[in-house]
Amino acid sequence: MNHLFTIKDLSTDEIHHILTQADRFKNGETWLPSDLVFVSNLFFEASTRTKMSFEIAEKRLGLQVIPFETTTSSTVKGETLYDTVKTLESIGVKLVVIRHPEDSYFSQLVDGINIPILNGGDGSGNHPTQCLLDLLTIKEEFQQFENLTVSIIGDLRHSRVARSNAEALTKLGANVIFSGPEDWFDEEYNRHGPFLPVDEAVMESDVVMLLRIQHERHKETAHLTQEEYHQQYGLTIERYNRMKQGSIVMHPAPVNRDVEIASELIEAPRSRIFKQMENGVYIRMSVIKRALHKGEEGWIG
Amino acid sequence: MNHLFTIKDLSTDEIHHILTQADRFKNGETWLPSDLVFVSNLFFEASTRTKMSFEIAEKRLGLQVIPFETTTSSTVKGETLYDTVKTLESIGVKLVVIRHPEDSYFSQLVDGINIPILNGGDGSGNHPTQCLLDLLTIKEEFQQFENLTVSIIGDLRHSRVARSNAEALTKLGANVIFSGPEDWFDEEYNRHGPFLPVDEAVMESDVVMLLRIQHERHKETAHLTQEEYHQQYGLTIERYNRMKQGSIVMHPAPVNRDVEIASELIEAPRSRIFKQMENGVYIRMSVIKRALHKGEEGWIG
Amino acid sequence: MNHLFTIKDLSTDEIHHILTQADRFKNGETWLPSDLVFVSNLFFEASTRTKMSFEIAEKRLGLQVIPFETTTSSTVKGETLYDTVKTLESIGVKLVVIRHPEDSYFSQLVDGINIPILNGGDGSGNHPTQCLLDLLTIKEEFQQFENLTVSIIGDLRHSRVARSNAEALTKLGANVIFSGPEDWFDEEYNRHGPFLPVDEAVMESDVVMLLRIQHERHKETAHLTQEEYHQQYGLTIERYNRMKQGSIVMHPAPVNRDVEIASELIEAPRSRIFKQMENGVYIRMSVIKRALHKGEEGWIG
Structure with a gap:
């Protein structure tokens, strides 16, 4: 499972691959999954640029974004984060991006969740x-x-x-x-x-x-x-x-x-x-491709 | 008008039709309306799975979902539910899903609204x-x-x-x-x-x-x-x-x-x-098809 | 830059052009930009019909709408409106619609922003x-x-x-x-x-x-x-x-x-x-076309 939780999890090779693919996207390369792929962005903290940047990256890759509203969601009813993500997996979501105020929130998700999770920021931890x-x-x-x-x-x-x-x-x-x-x-x-x-x-x-x-x-x-x-x-x-x-x-x-x-x-x-923000879209396209890519060969062609 | 308000409104035949169509969707059958069809999900109560499940069902059917935000909508300005739904009808929305804390909220909508309404939950009433x-x-x-x-x-x-x-x-x-x-x-x-x-x-x-x-x-x-x-x-x-x-x-x-x-x-x-949640998507596809289907023949082919 | 801030900015000719194009859209004319075009609707005040009407207009024109949530956005962290809009421009948004409680909020945006802005209402000013x-x-x-x-x-x-x-x-x-x-x-x-x-x-x-x-x-x-x-x-x-x-x-x-x-x-x-609401969609399609249209010839064919 190609989760992306922390930068530490990536080897220098992986980092260079992600940067290379991002650069290619910036220069016009395209990649589209063949099926209808649903993704969702779970932002439990205020964000403009990260959330919207992910959303643009997702749409550039032809993904279908299912809105998740933290203020009206069942987490308000006390549902655990695990159960929320498992729910999304059950209804057909194939990748989630999560920002959450709790450090290392993802440690409670590793076991049991069968779709890739991209960390959009955890507490004072990682981004x-x-x-x-x-x-x-x-x-x-x-x-x-x-x-x-x-x-x-x-x-x-x-x-x-x-x-x-x-x-x-x-x-x-x-x-x-x-x-x-x-x-x-x-x-x-x-x-x-x-x-x-x-x-x-x-x-x-x-x-x-x-x-x-x-x-x-x-x-x-x-x-x-x-x-x-x-x-x-x-x-x-x-x-x-x-x-x-x-x-x-x-x-x-x-x-x-x-x-x-x-x-x-x-x-x-x-x-x-502002160049950093622009680049953010291509980086997110790159890590999403890495997470969704299937097949024997490496995710970067 | 093929509203869906309560389970009581459905004959056993209708129930079996809906289940059969859902099962077919689960096994890969597709159905897409020929036009651009706008729908909207009006959730006046917290929900993750029902709202997102409807949204996925809608997108699988090729519908365009127009977000409706209860916290920033004109209902905050005291607009009646009837006027809100009539507004959506006027701007071109062809189907609405509504969850509302009031029991039988739909009784105030039956007369005058000309688009199908699917009940996503009313108070302690129906779902x-x-x-x-x-x-x-x-x-x-x-x-x-x-x-x-x-x-x-x-x-x-x-x-x-x-x-x-x-x-x-x-x-x-x-x-x-x-x-x-x-x-x-x-x-x-x-x-x-x-x-x-x-x-x-x-x-x-x-x-x-x-x-x-x-x-x-x-x-x-x-x-x-x-x-x-x-x-x-x-x-x-x-x-x-x-x-x-x-x-x-x-x-x-x-x-x-x-x-x-x-x-x-x-x-x-x-x-x-979690199987229930998975099945929810196919059921919602089925009742949406039932609501939007046009033509002389039955809605299930 | 074809911003639309106030009705005063438009000549009577421009007004008639916008009405003519809206009428053509109402009668079935279509116009689609050739690229993937991202737009965003920034509504800092409650709205149902204006926001949803813009969203339907945008989707009828084949645009990709990137949701902007005022309650969870970085404006909550004190970001200026200029920086928010500049951010959207940086990540690839090509047009924004803004409703804001401050009169003439757009005066702080004219210099420096390089994408068209459509005013969806400013304080007690214009609409x-x-x-x-x-x-x-x-x-x-x-x-x-x-x-x-x-x-x-x-x-x-x-x-x-x-x-x-x-x-x-x-x-x-x-x-x-x-x-x-x-x-x-x-x-x-x-x-x-x-x-x-x-x-x-x-x-x-x-x-x-x-x-x-x-x-x-x-x-x-x-x-x-x-x-x-x-x-x-x-x-x-x-x-x-x-x-x-x-x-x-x-x-x-x-x-x-x-x-x-x-x-x-x-x-x-x-x-x-309700006819006014219906017409709102076509007007918005018209002013969006006016804002996004490129090329030497007039925006209305």
Whole structure:
């Protein structure tokens, strides 16, 4: 079963295959399953871009999307996630995408569910398609990952994006630097790279990857106004102007304007923020093909 | 107009036709209307399986589903149900499925609405497609209904499933037994069959049909903890082991695990719970075809 | 960019083109873009008919509708409307329809967004497709607008329908009369036509256009019960019986029965209320074609 739960589950070969297939989709390659295939996107947390991006990917692949509404579904009646997914399997759904506030929600699904599950984000855990679209965006820019310096800056403790990206980037040969408020650093990152002051991190990086402050996840944003955060840890115009030649800025979005990044920079020349979203569609097409592909040969032709 | 409001409205011939057509759909028969046909599912109560099952049935028949969101619709502005349905008719919707908390909501729609309405559940009243999918599941197992013994156990008073099934099963020749907490029994069931203790009912039945405790409908669940309910009235492993040879277990779902039924039994050999859901899609295809079919000849070819 | 923000932005020629194309769609003309085209309907306010009408129009044109749920979207996380729309553009959405409670919300979108935006209603501002469907309904009835007398009656101050219609109808040569509670009149209407007592307005009009009392917009409905409002300003059966020969009644719906209009009159011979809804689909097809059409020649063939 080609589930996609975490980026850790993928070998570097698998990652490269997914990026290659995504790139081919971006260049016009098509792939359509021969049957009517029903899929459903179960988003138990707010999302615009991830959910809609999956939906567009699904429709580009000719899949039939069956809407699942968390506010009116039987989970309101206390149904377990397992029973909900098993229900969808029973009525003919062939693949589900799930975002859920609980870390590793998928561990309760592995046994018993016979359709592939793609993780669209679990609590503060993982967000593998976000990681993969970040990798595609970096690869498009620099062709390879070896010896690139990538700084990940901001709310490291609560970020599933940071966790997945740190893991994948070091595995692929990049050097990772962490920065932001020190009490948001997490010791688990020590094995991936050093924690540096923001100004240093920004100046040394090929890729400045900003993290969203998840106001909805923690109220203890800490002693700082948004303006203070921006001045101390955000990408200000001054810091942007000191970035290396050829370097780029990334952010998983939604952006808190003038907090993580100055509003004027969101569409600035180095910014790849909207390019990341565009790439997300092709990554999702790629992992869906990987999950649904049948037959003896490899899923990427 | 081929509305489907209650199971009572159907003759035994009609019921058998619907089951036959559902069975044909299950075995690969297809039917597609020649035009672009718009349908809409108006669910004013929480639902996963019924709504999604209808949606899959509709898409298998090539229909275009127009989403209707109860939380953002004009019913929020106080529009009557009649005016909402008349609106859908005016903009070109050719069939609606409605679930509504009000008993017999459809009585206000019969006059004036010129498109077929399929009842997806009305208050504590009816749920005809649930009944039909239960019948299909029983027929698949035993080929006929005559002389079968079916026990319906649990929250009889609030269950639209119990009401429809008791009616239909006796009409089709089965013997029906009722069981569960005595204060949930309703005198109207007396004409269909006797009320027996749970242990007896379970042992005598070809079909043990458990009802969901509708926590969301009544708070007076009564003096019993969930564990006590399970021991006194639920399908425990002990009771399951005393079931007749060849007998099966059914439940309309969503299941309250370890209340109506022991968690381990949900996918046990005798359980048809997920099979029921699978059959629901074919039943809904069948009643939709019945509602939309045009022409002189019968709707089932 | 063929946005549609307000009726004022359209020349009388453009209005006539849109009505002509809508009429052709109503008579069976088809138009399908050659590619897979994704569109999305962003409704930040309650709506049944406008949203579903757009959705049917989109599907009749072969477009792929990507659901956007305001309750679970990133706007909940504080994302700006600009960033949300830019996101949709980035992931491949080619047209958006927006309803938003803020007057002139589109002014923040004009710069930077590269896909057409159709206004589905902005605060108490505009509702151009409602206006256009009203015009189509009037034109179908009377073939032209010159010298027609149209009275607009009711909650003038809060009505985006009144504003757009008064503007368009006078531009097209009709005479407009206003009526209703005097403290709901707005001086800006003086340039379009006189304010008259209800009985006089109803008797003199070819078109009696009733406005919805927007309970959800203002609580100061003022000193009147619904019954009192109906007697003093509503279309009672007595007033209906005094209407001119050949005259018609319109209402943008949803209707407050027995407030703006007597319940029995909603489907009375002079009423065009459900016809308006039917026409809405064709108008929306027309403005969508106008927005998506490419090539050197005019959008209407």
